Amino acid sequence: MVNSTDSEAIERYRQGDAEALSELVECYRRPLFGFILRMTRKNEDAEDIFQEVWLKAIHNLPRYRDNRFLSWLFRIAHNLVIDRVRRRKPEVYMDDEDTTERLAYHASQENHSPVAALQEQDMHGRIRTAVGLLPANQREVFLMRMEADLPFKDIARIQKTSINTALARMSYALDKLRKTLAEDYAQL
Amino acid sequence: MKINEIDKLLLLSQSGELSARNRKRLELMLAADPSARKKAEELDNLRDVWQQATADTPFPSPSVLQGIRQLRRARETCRR
16 A cells, blocks of 8 residues: 555655654554554553654654555554553553453442443443453454554564464454444444 | 454455455355345444544644654754
């Protein structure tokens, strides 16, 4: 997926046009930050990593030769997210710390199951929570598709796996969402 | 991890990575299977629903963007 606007902005930046970088940051702010935030689940960490992604990008742009800029940014973000959560607490990457704890707390206070807690949110809240409950590898594939429309070929490269595994992770994620969201999913 | 053929083709179709030959195969499968057609519709709608569900995602604070600008300036100064 070659984006000519990206290539032009990168070339302009290399030639000294500082505004070109601001355009790229602005253009990819939402998908990139949304992805990082939903992988780290902490706004503070997400802001740090978002900044670090761009610092690494700025550092490496003079040597950048790829033609898939967004995938390249996501690859940097993927590595930084893994480093961060490993440093923080290994299980955080694999489990949904915030959501699981919140749902468990809610369940204990209200004598409700996590499923009941899910049902008390509006549909958008339920979808966000259900995605947050996905295992990290599946959540990552889901977010790369939904936030950035990255092709599976690039997702597989980022996750250092085969395209079939990336596809299977997405398929498993969708199966889980279908089960967790039941009626909401049927309305899609 | 395993994935069935129709799910695989549906996902590849949605991401624009389906070859012409597989597109034809998918069309035949969809014509023969109403549940697969439903899955295809769900997939088409899912991205819009997700974008709506996360529309209020907070943006990075201005200080983060300021930090990026400062680093960019610092690097430019070094280059000179």
